[in-house]
Amino acid sequence: MKTLMIKVDSDNPDPSKIQTAADILRNGGLVAFPTETVYGLGANALNSEAVLRLFEAKKRPLDNPAIVHIAEAADVYLLVAEVPKKAELLMKEFWPGPLTLLFKRSEKVPSASVAGLDTIAIRMPNHKVALALIRQSQRPIAAPSANLAGKPSPTTAQHVYEDLNGRIDAILDSGATNIGVESTVVDLSRDPPMLLRPGGTPFEALKKVLSDLRLHPFVEAEQELPPEKARSPGMRHKHYAPKAAVILVGGDIEAVTAKIVELTETYRAKGTKVAVLATDETQTRYQADVVKSLGSRFNLAVVAQNLFRLLREVDAEGVDVILAEGVPSEGLGLAVMNRLRKASGYHIIKA
Numbered sequence: 001m002k003t004l005m006i007k008v009d010s011d012n013p014d015p016s017k018i019q020t021a022a023d024i025l026r027n028g029g030l031v032a033f034p035t036e037t038v039y040g041l042g043a044n045a046l047n048s049e050a051v052l053r054l055f056e057a058k059k060r061p062l063d064n065p066a067i068v069h070i071a072e073a074a075d076v077y078l079l080v081a082e083v084p085k086k087a088e089l090l091m092k093e094f095w096p097g098p099l100t101l102l103f104k105r106s107e108k109v110p111s112a113s114v115a116g117l118d119t120i121a122i123r124m125p126n127h128k129v130a131l132a133l134i135r136q137s138q139r140p141i142a143a144p145s146a147n148l149a150g151k152p153s154p155t156t157a158q159h160v161y162e163d164l165n166g167r168i169d170a171i172l173d174s175g176a177t178n179i180g181v182e183s184t185v186v187d188l189s190r191d192p193p194m195l196l197r198p199g200g201t202p203f204e205a206l207k208k209v210l211s212d213l214r215l216h217p218f219v220e221a222e223q224e225l226p227p228e229k230a231r232s233p234g235m236r237h238k239h240y241a242p243k244a245a246v247i248l249v250g251g252d253i254e255a256v257t258a259k260i261v262e263l264t265e266t267y268r269a270k271g272t273k274v275a276v277l278a279t280d281e282t283q284t285r286y287q288a289d290v291v292k293s294l295g296s297r298f299n300l301a302v303v304a305q306n307l308f309r310l311l312r313e314v315d316a317e318g319v320d321v322i323l324a325e326g327v328p329s330e331g332l333g334l335a336v337m338n339r340l341r342k343a344s345g346y347h348i349i350k351a
């Protein structure tokens, strides 16, 4: 299969280019497109065959359903069995935006689209290209992140191309995404509501609207928890794993820096090639084979923006070990730490 690359202006998308992609979706094809979080790989959510092709292209396990993307908040009512009051509050405040809500699903949604579950995850992205594509295809669009299963999510069209060239019909290229980590997932199919995956919408902001919102224990887990405790299939699957072994070093920043310096020396003495994922404030302290800064520790939104790109970049340097500095778990830091813990396979050192 030849994968078509279509450049589209993110502020002013050309409707004829969007129509080319929308026609592919309407015909059961697969199109990768930008959202404000990461690139998604889209298929018509109401076409089971298209959704199955999507799973095959990503090599994604069939038990892990995709998020369904819509362009009008009102379209939720067509896909779900009921919209709780608390969901309406969140939709009003945070849509369009990086927030995915879990509802009890309508019978009209094909079982394949939700991996046989009785719930459906829905979001309305805040990106002109994504919204135009959904509108012009006149379908709800199932879209997981557009990476091969287990790889870091793509924040550029180039990342999508590296993983999926020859496996999908087209990629809409609008440059780098703004937020850099995926949407926050909140389960409203039960009460009290529970945050299942931290992401682009901070927990603190959600709590201001829903004071009884809780964090699922998986969000901050520092070791693998029993899979039967997972409320979302994505919690059980291996994620964000580069080829190199990732070690996350957490704690007070002075102690973290000292520990990483020590580990770097030990590894390099053995001939192991080491990369450090540092921050602006600490990067000059390290003498590793590769040192990259995620950004300032005082601007966690920028750290989130850079995270997946830098995981891909250091991996491309062919290092054996990646030592990653922990950051504070506030704002977007909660999502960054969750992704780093998963990328490390819970190989976490407390400095």
Ligand code: TXA
Pocket (backbone or CB within 6 Å): 035, 037, 038, 039, 040, 041, 064, 065, 066, 067, 098, 100, 102, 114, 117, 119, 120, 121, 125, 143, 144, 145, 146, 181, 182, 183, 184, 185, 197, 231, 232, 233, 234, 235
């Ligand atoms: O920002 C994002 O959310 C991106 C962009 C493309 O929108 N999408 C994304 O999709 O990250 P994906 O498929 O990589 O992650 C979806 C997460 C997975 O952890 C999945 O298990 C969970 O949402 N999920 C989807 N449907 C679910 C359901 N019915 N019940 C529980 N969890 C569900």
Ligand code: MG
Pocket (backbone or CB within 6 Å): 144, 145, 153
């Ligand atoms: Mg994903």
